[in-house]
Amino acid sequence: MSGGARGEKAPKEKTGGGRRKAVLLAAAAVLLLGGGGAGAWLGGLLPWPAPWPGAAAPAEAKAAPPVFVEVPDIIANLNTAARRQTFIKLRAKLEVEGPAQAAALQASMPRLLDIFTTYLRETRPEELRGSAGTHRLREEMMARANVAAAPVRVTDVLFVELVMQ
Structure with missing residues (x-):
């Protein structure tokens, strides 16, 4: 027998x-x-850690404050089926991203006034009631301003005065 079999x-x-x-x-x-x-x-x-070179350049470019362009008073009669006329008086400011765009927007102001007045004359008084109506009016005016004043980009429409009578 081998040694491994004995219990090792x-x-x-x-x-x-x-x-x-x-x-x-x-x-x-x-x-x-x-x-x-x-x-x-x-x-x-x-x-x-230091930022990558050029990483701060876009942030500085967007730091410029917005410029507000005054829209002359608009008085228009609204679209009503009643005998009595309903008028709207609107005074607003358009927000753009810089002085160069403000100058270009000011140059196209006659076109903007025509588009805004035409839109308001086709609007019914019920469409302007409440905050939803005001918001809808702001969105419509901003879309029309961006089309009429292209390539200028209008970022917001601020209502200074909005009176319906």
């Missing part, structure tokens, strides 16, 4: 337990270093 145990084969410990140890080290670095950065110990 055969040596155990490694199943990769040493490799698993090394991977876990490396992962723990990465997490510890990453967490420490993040804590130091959030704590102000590490400097803030």
Whole structure:
């Protein structure tokens, strides 16, 4: 009989337990270093990363304040089926993105007044009632202004006075 049969145990084969410990140890080290670095950065110990060159240029270009162009008073009669006429008086300002666009918008003001007056004359008084009517009027005027004054882009219509009688 051989010596292995008498009760001697055969040596155990490694199943990769040493490799698993090394991977876990490396992962723990990465997490510890990453967490420490993040804590130091959030704590102000590490400097803030510098932005890429040219990254600040678009932000500075959009920092210019908007320009408001006054629309002359518009008085128009609304579309009614009744004998009694209903009038609207409208004073507004158009918001554009810069002085160059404001000058171009001012040059096309006669066309804008014509389009706004024509639109108002076809509007019924019921369509202008309430905040939903005012919002709809603002959206319609902004869309018409963008078409009439292209390539100028009107970003908003601000009502200074809106009276129906």
